[in-house]
Amino acid sequence: MPAETQPTKNRALLIALVAGVFALVAVGVAMLLVNISEKKSEARFSYVRVVEVGEDDTDPAKWGKNWPREFDDYKRTAERTSTKYGGAIGTAEGEMAPQKAERDPWLKRVFAGYLFAVDYRDRRGHAFMLKDQEITKRNVPGEGKQSGNCLHCHGSIMPLYRKLGKEAAPQGSPAEQLQAGLAKVAEMGYWDAHKALEDMGGGKAHPVSCVDCHDPASMEVRVSRPGFIAGIQKLAAGSAEVPHLPSIDRWRKGDRSKPYDPNLDSTRQERRAYVCGQCHVEYFCGKGMTLLFPWAEGLKVENAEHLYDNLQVKGQRFKDWVHAETGFEVLKAQHPEFEVWSQGIHARSGVTCADCHMPYKREGAQKYSDHWVRSPLLQPNRACATCHPLTDDELKARVLAIQDRHFALLTRAGNAAVAMIDAIVAVRKPYDERNLAAATAKAKETLAKQDAFQKLPKEDQDKKMGAEVKANLLASWREVIAKTPALQELENLQRAAQWRLDFVAAENSMGFHAPQELARILGESIDLSREAEVKATRLAVGTAASAAAVPATQRR
Amino acid sequence: MPSSRGVSVFPLSLVLAATAGLALGLGAFAFDYAKGSSYLGNDPRTCANCHVMEGHYAGWLAGTHHAVATCNDCHTPAAFVPKYWVKATNGYHHSMAFTMGGYPDAIKARPESAKVVEDNCRRCHAAVVEDIAHGGDVSCVRCHRNVGHIR
Numbered sequence: 001m002p003a004e005t006q007p008t009k010n011r012a013l014l015i016a017l018v019a020g021v022f023a024l025v026a027v028g029v030a031m032l033l034v035n036i037s038e039k040k041s042e043a044r045f046s047y048v049r050v051v052e053v054g055e056d057d058t059d060p061a062k063w064g065k066n067w068p069r070e071f072d073d074y075k076r077t078a079e080r081t082s083t084k085y086g087g088a089i090g091t092a093e094g095e096m097a098p099q100k101a102e103r104d105p106w107l108k109r110v111f112a113g114y115l116f117a118v119d120y121r122d123r124r125g126h127a128f129m130l131k132d133q134e135i136t137k138r139n140v141p142g143e144g145k146q147s148g149n150c151l152h153c154h155g156s157i158m159p160l161y162r163k164l165g166k167e168a169a170p171q172g173s174p175a176e177q178l179q180a181g182l183a184k185v186a187e188m189g190y191w192d193a194h195k196a197l198e199d200m201g202g203g204k205a206h207p208v209s210c211v212d213c214h215d216p217a218s219m220e221v222r223v224s225r226p227g228f229i230a231g232i233q234k235l236a237a238g239s240a241e242v243p244h245l246p247s248i249d250r251w252r253k254g255d256r257s258k259p260y261d262p263n264l265d266s267t268r269q270e271r272r273a274y275v276c277g278q279c280h281v282e283y284f285c286g287k288g289m290t291l292l293f294p295w296a297e298g299l300k301v302e303n304a305e306h307l308y309d310n311l312q313v314k315g316q317r318f319k320d321w322v323h324a325e326t327g328f329e330v331l332k333a334q335h336p337e338f339e340v341w342s343q344g345i346h347a348r349s350g351v352t353c354a355d356c357h358m359p360y361k362r363e364g365a366q367k368y369s370d371h372w373v374r375s376p377l378l379q380p381n382r383a384c385a386t387c388h389p390l391t392d393d394e395l396k397a398r399v400l401a402i403q404d405r406h407f408a409l410l411t412r413a414g415n416a417a418v419a420m421i422d423a424i425v426a427v428r429k430p431y432d433e434r435n436l437a438a439a440t441a442k443a444k445e446t447l448a449k450q451d452a453f454q455k456l457p458k459e460d461q462d463k464k465m466g467a468e469v470k471a472n473l474l475a476s477w478r479e480v481i482a483k484t485p486a487l488q489e490l491e492n493l494q495r496a497a498q499w500r501l502d503f504v505a506a507e508n509s510m511g512f513h514a515p516q517e518l519a520r521i522l523g524e525s526i527d528l529s530r531e532a533e534v535k536a537t538r539l540a541v542g543t544a545a546s547a548a549a550v551p552a553t554q555r556r
Numbered sequence: 557m558p559s560s561r562g563v564s565v566f567p568l569s570l571v572l573a574a575t576a577g578l579a580l581g582l583g584a585f586a587f588d589y590a591k592g593s594s595y596l597g598n599d600p601r602t603c604a605n606c607h608v609m610e611g612h613y614a615g616w617l618a619g620t621h622h623a624v625a626t627c628n629d630c631h632t633p634a635a636f637v638p639k640y641w642v643k644a645t646n647g648y649h650h651s652m653a654f655t656m657g658g659y660p661d662a663i664k665a666r667p668e669s670a671k672v673v674e675d676n677c678r679r680c681h682a683a684v685v686e687d688i689a690h691g692g693d694v695s696c697v698r699c700h701r702n703v704g705h706i707r
Contacts, residue, residue: 015569015571015572016568018572019568019571019575019576022572022576022578022579023575025579026575026579029579029583029586032586032590032655033585033586033589035655036586036590037589039606039607039654043607360661361661362608364657365607367607367610381660381661382661382662385660385661385664386661389662389706
């Protein structure tokens with residue numbers, strides 16, 4: 001009996017084991033089958049439209065229901081990322097980005113008397129673009145110095161442009177209404193425009209959103225911003241060389257009956273740069289001036305400079321501010337990424353912003369653009385290796401070599417600018433000293449007439465008095481400049497040197513977008529700064545000699 | 557005893573047969589559904605079955621070798637046994653990567669694969685390259701990168 005049961009039991013066990021193994025195989029095969037099927041359907045359907053989105057839907061969360069992958073990426077722009085030269089290095093969660101002057105102390109001297117000397121921080125991701133503008137000390141609510149123009153790029157503002165445009169130009173075409181809306185918002189202060197935008201968005205204003213770059217009906221990449229549209233139309237209508245934008249060349253050869261339309265005339269690949277160029281550009285937008293992209297003469301640094309130098313505002317040559325130390329009228333560059341990219345080899349090769357900053361990625365069988373817009377150095381395999389088949393380390397090392405050299409040259413240019421400012425200050429000083437007594441007397445006389453001034457605490461009175469004296473000294477100094485060609489020459493040198501330096505420093509790529517072009521510009525800046533320094537030093541010697549003729553008691 | 561044997565063993569072998577049949581059937585269907593047989597042939601479209609290679613396939617369509625060489629001419633050895641051995645090992649690596657995920661977007665040839673390509677360059681272009689001694693690790697595609705599919 002036992003001999004009979006044992007083999008039967010063993011055989012039953014073996015059979016059960018084999019059946020179990022086959023069952024596991026069947027499970028594995030079924031899982032693989034489901035996986036293959038999922039990937040096949042992923043490859044067929046890139047998205048499922050579960051809600052309808054329209055032009056006024058500035059809330060990205062709504063779009064996120066249809067395009068969850070892209071929305072997940074977009075949300076991640078709130079994450080801290082950094083590379084050696086950019087991206088709020090070392091900041092903790094919730095902490096502000098560091099001041100740029102911590103790394104580049106020369107910025108404080110170059111921006112003396114301008115709000116950028118007060119607060120100028122490193123960049124953060126797209127998610128912060130509106131918040132960082134709301135809290136910067138450059139934009140104090142009570143002072144209302146910033147214009148509504150700022151929201152052109154910091155907010156998802158199109159509904160407001162359309163609404164105000166319709167009111168301002170009811171008979172106009174949609175394109176005309178858009179430009180009219182831009183002009184209307186330019187007349188508003190920042191916080192009024194901000195409030196109007198919030199009211200349109202159901203109490204909330206959003207930073208850059210899906211609708212700013214995508215047509216809600218077709219999801220096609222498109223340009224929405226009126227500032228860019230006007231700017232690129234002027235560029236097309238001009239004669240500047242744009243080998244990296246072939247559609248402009250094609251339009252120029254056509255009948256030109258309609259202005260260049262960046263949405264109709266361009267290629268899809270060009271639009272992958274245009275959408276970024278809506279904001280990552282140099283522009284001017286003083287309060288009460290309509291936002292303008294200075295591209296009529298071309299995209300190079302001297303094209304914009306020439307345009308500014310010939311631009312008259314209330315009968316005066318355009319300026320961004322008066323430098324507090326030298327008293328000269330100078331220019332401020334913003335962040336000309338689109339312009340600098342235009343001068344680089346990548347642009348010339350047809351590689352656009354999105355190729356590197358929003359490279360294609362895969363999720364299962366789905367291939368789509370990464371919407372976590374960030375430095376390509378954080379994902380060199382996707383961003384660079386599709387064209388440059390090298391290892392991540394080698395790719396990073398190549399970029400870093402460019403950036404290190406660029407940073408060294410940038411620092412030299414910054415130091416040269418400081419030396420120039422020192423030399424010019426030495427020229428101005430004797431004039432200020434001679435005028436100090438008169439300027440103080442005049443300030444006292446002016447302030448004595450103001451009742452409000454008498455009621456101020458002593459500390460504030462001193463502050464106000466100091467500012468008034470400074471203003472008076474500047475006014476007399478400007479009179480001296482007006483009749484002294486040598487000082488006008490110095491003023492032009494500082495303006496040109498700082499414009500070049502700032503154009504490069506404010507550009508976000510630490511030289512990478514167009515290394516040779518930026519090195520050329522920095523070389524010119526250093527040359528101009530040193531030329532100004534030499535001329536100022538000679539002038540200072542001359543002034544000291546003439547001052548020596550004055551009795552010693554009147555000198556310090 | 558026979559009755560107890562008949563009762564205990566017969567259903568088990570039936571279960572075994574059914575399970576094995578199910579596994580085989582599922583396997584056969586999965587093989588067909590995943591276009592398994594296509595991998596035995598030479599059609600370049602097969603390589604674009606799994607989406608990862610779509611760019612490479614498009615690149616090959618536009619590339620200079622398009623008229624004279626298919627994927628297999630460069631990426632598998634010419635002899636029958638090595639060819640199917642490479643197909644099998646590559647197939648294993650590719651299906652593991654695609655099913656499990658986690659591979660880089662810009663994929664790179666493993667050293668073994670690069671050697672296969674190099675050997676094929678030299679095989680077809682023997683008349684041209686037999687007198688060339690580059691030495692070291694210099695490979696044909698280091699300079700002639702865009703002949704196949706890389707733009």
